[in-house]
Amino acid sequence: MTRQRRPLSATRLRAFREGLVAERAQLAGHVVDLDAEADVKNWRESGFDDDPADAGSASFERETAQSLSLHARNLLSQIDDAMRRLDDGSFGDCVTCGLRIELERLEALPYTTQCMDCRRRAETGR
Numbered sequence: 001m002t003r004q005r006r007p008l009s010a011t012r013l014r015a016f017r018e019g020l021v022a023e024r025a026q027l028a029g030h031v032v033d034l035d036a037e038a039d040v041k042n043w044r045e046s047g048f049d050d051d052p053a054d055a056g057s058a059s060f061e062r063e064t065a066q067s068l069s070l071h072a073r074n075l076l077s078q079i080d081d082a083m084r085r086l087d088d089g090s091f092g093d094c095v096t097c098g099l100r101i102e103l104e105r106l107e108a109l110p111y112t113t114q115c116m117d118c119r120r121r122a123e124t125g126r
């Protein structure tokens with residue numbers, strides 16, 4: 001089976017863009033929440049009336065919020081990249097082999113930059 005090189009239809013591209021915009025808005029909201037949470041935890045940790053057990057768990061929760069926030073930011077920048085590719089017309093093309101990324105893969109991960117074959121090759125190092 002040969003892979004299509006035909007450009008994605010305008011309707012499909014619009015759907016991808018709408019999905020990305022919605023996901024981006026949601027993620028941006030998460031980042032704000034997570035950062036606020038990390039801040040509150042930070043403040044509580046330095047509170048002099050907290051007992052040490054509370055401070056320990058606050059620090060753990062703060063680290064969790066920080067790492068989730070970092071993850072969300074990372075995803076946000078991938079989404080921004082995908083939107084740029086939508087603008088310049090390279091959306092849906094594998095950055096490694098240049099072939100069209102499988103539609104099912106794009107639908108599951110619209111901000112992916114590699115087709116399944118290249119991804120697998122990158123993962124196994126072959």
Ligand SMILES: [Zn+2]
Pocket residue numbers: 094095096097098099114115116117118119
């Ligand atoms: Zn590829």
